[in-house]
Amino acid sequence: MKQFFYSLILLLVCHLAQSQDVIVTNEGDTIDCKITRITNEFIHFSVFDESGFLLIRSRLPKTQIQHYHQGEEQGTMDVVSSSPEIKEEDRFVITEFNPASFRLAVNTGYTYQFGGYEGWPDSYQQQLKSLWNLGADFHYFLSDNLGVGLKYNYIFTNAEEDFDPTIYPISTIRDERIRFSYAAISLMYRNFLYDDQVIQYFIAGGIVNYKTDGLVDGSKFYEEGDTFGLAIGVTYDFLFTENFGMGAGVEVNVAKLTEINTSRGPALVDFSLTRVDLTLGIRLYK
Known part of the structure; x- marks a missing residue:
């Protein structure tokens, strides 16, 4: 049991570098971010400021993504390459991250x-x-x-x-x-x-x-x-x-x-x- 608690401390040293990844939506929006998780339906990501503080935390359905770049990995979604031009006010808007008080x-x-x-x-x-x-x-x-x-x-x-x-x-x-x-x-x-x-x-x-x-x-x-x-x-x-x-x-x-x-x-x-x-x-x- 004690060894189990010792192993938990390894979690505290997993403070990985916040490298930049890129997501490009079907509408042509480019999101510079850190991709944190990829599931069958969604790509989860976080956006940081220059000091490393988390600004927003969100996810996008894969159906809304044209392609993404995560470290050495690149992915392309099955989408129509000639997506129509979307007005800026109708494009995907990321919700601001509000930390709990x-x-x-x-x-x-x-x-x-x-x-x-x-x-x-x-x-x-x-x-x-x-x-x-x-x-x-x-x-x-x-x-x-x-x-x-x-x-x-x-x-x-x-x-x-x-x-x-x-x-x-x-x-x-x-x-x-x-x-x-x-x-x-x-x-x-x-x-x-x-x-x-x-x-x-x-x-x-x-x-x-x-x-x-x-x-x-x-x-x-x-x-x-x-x-x-x-x-x-x-x-x-x-x-x-x-x-x-x-x-x-x-x-x-x-x-x-x-x-x-x-x-x-x-x-x-x-x-x-x-x-x-x-x-x-x-x-x-x-």
Whole structure:
């Protein structure tokens, strides 16, 4: 399962060059664009400005196309070569692309925590550092590219180990649950790629709440604390319709606990909560 989430990150590096393709309609209109998909009935395409920002996103029936050029490939439709002259006002008009103002993402995925459990056996450390996450974020875009929003992540795992009392100061099973959450304000920048594809970069800052509890030698224990966390990340969305899609993302969150409350009282610590989240989820646009 973890390998599956690793493979999703490959989607984030598929930011291909926006090379120019050409479509010529039966009416003689030439469209400089990026052809994004060709089906049995339609040719889908996107038009970008000089800076690479997506201006429009549309499709044409093949019956309205005389020929097209896509990279090294050329195609010719079965049309009458002597099409009548069409008045300019009657020709095909491309609808302007209007990006959605609201974006809601709901995610799940795998989390790996760096450090924080030195001194325990490697097998137990891996249980503590390998977690699962659930999360959501909501953004409102002030412009075509820039948005602000809120995000929330919930991270959790369980760990259990039978320790050797000659090495560690406990003689039976240590069983614990780790739960921590991250609530933050986020700033997001999005860049439209091809037809129905968008990549978002974000930075966020907020509160990390950490808690672990369980049993050691049959006695209950707990540790908990709050700190500030800073996150940066990138997500890749693919829209199936104008309002619905799916996406994958990667996020790095940096945080450190310096003081915690425990079952034995307050304690000063140097405990890293730095982690990386690999996520997959649904996207809703409006």
